[in-house]
Amino acid sequence: MTQLVLATRNVGKVRELRQLVSQVPQLADLEILSVGEDFPQVEETVESGVTFEQNASLKAHAVARATNLPAIADDSGLCVDILGDCPGVFSALWSGTHGADQANIDLLLAQTIDVPIEQLTARFVSCVVLALPDGTQRVHFGEVRGHLTRDQRGTNGFGYDPIFELPDGRTLAQVTDAEKNAISHRGNAFRAVLPDLVTLLS
Template identity: 90%
Template sequence: MTRLVLATRNPGKLRELRQLVAQVPQLAGLDVVSVGESYPQIEETVESGVTFEQNATLKARAVAQATNLPAIADDSGLCVDILGDCPGVFSALWSGTHGADQANIDLLLAQTIDVPVEQLTARFVSCVVLALPDGTQRAHFGEVRGRLTRDQRGTNGFGYDPIFELPDGRTLAEFTDGEKNAISHRGNAFRAVLPDLVTLLT
């Protein structure tokens, strides 16, 4: 068995992937680490792509080449139907500053202020790419559908989670970690890539 490097500095993403890998007997012994944990010297990849798959591919390939190990990366964002799937790949910097969660929320709600709530359907989308040093790669997508809500609710989330309402009436920020991982866009994409890990790494 080999080492798999997750192209992230987010400990939550690493924990989520480790939990999923641990559920697959064929992957017992796979050493799942992250760039932030084991390779902090690797520079962050410029996400110059215009699609989730392009950005995830850029990150996975860069880490696979830098470490000469299998690498996995994800790119995700919020796609609002009435905005033509924006903010999309620009979700994290929608307000002009990367990762300014509250500013991003405020701008998005201001842009849709005149739209009836029932028409604010949206989905979170994630693309996960597995890249091997020999150039082999696999891409998988996951998504979760819901709609925007104007009142921010919940504290167990980040990004747009407090205004993304699921059919049961809760926002993603009101879900527990376990509940969120079971239905989230990234969780779905990570689960989709597990068979590739079994095929290509065992």
């Protein structure tokens, strides 16, 4: 059995990748491990990059070296057009505290309070890097476009999901997990890396 390590402690990301891999018959023998579940001794990687690709690459290569196994990492964020693609790579830190979802939302809404709602176009972007212990890598991007909304709607998401409105009028926090996986930026990026995993097994 071939093993792959997902460079995250986020159980949601692990579940998402396992679900995607389970749908590919050629990957039936691939075991998805994670830093959080299987390698807790591996230290957190400092995300010192200024692009999604740089941060994902830093994490993937660090875990590949530490475990001597192929590793996958992603870096994702919200890019608001009127703000020059900010918060971008600083999405989780926008309010100054990592992962303070409500504070990040409050700050972003305050910064765009005078912007006409029709101009609040935005996109979620994800970069996924597959790194091998020998230093080689494969890079894939995914995105989903929408609009910011001034009211928070839905409880099934995290981060900026409650204020990111899809073309059908629902926010990302109002869709089911299966629906989100089918259209999300990270789901799109993970799906793009699946052929690389098939090649890895062949």
